[in-house]
Amino acid sequence: MTKVLVAEDNAVNRELLRELLEARGYTVLEACDGQEALRMIEQTHPDILLLDIGMPVLDGFAVVRKIRENPGLATLPVLAVTAYAMQGDRENVLNSGFDGYLSKPINARALAEELERLLHKREDRNTPKSTHERHPTEKRGAADAGQ
């Protein structure tokens, strides 16, 4: 089972994300602030982190910085979930250590596609080149950078 940690301070948003993720077969863990998110990562070893930017105690930027400073967490995919829908904020997010970006309100299909893209990306990193099979979603990689 793929474990998704949802770090989000808003209970309604957490519940929505849980429902969307469980409907797609993911196991969902929850954290209500940035500090709890870091503790949950150490304790539960999620496969991917959905990280709200605006949170108390530690915000999403601080959490992703701490994750990237930890060599043991270098391959943990982190997907930003944020109300900041402006283009400049998206670039800021992607330059801050996040692997992807979803803006609220959450689109169920975009959520599913980003999760699959990031989980495959991580599998590829862990797969020797000789057995590497190109995944169709990789073709979007070059285009993503210019969006």
Ligand code: MN
């Ligand atoms: Mn928030």
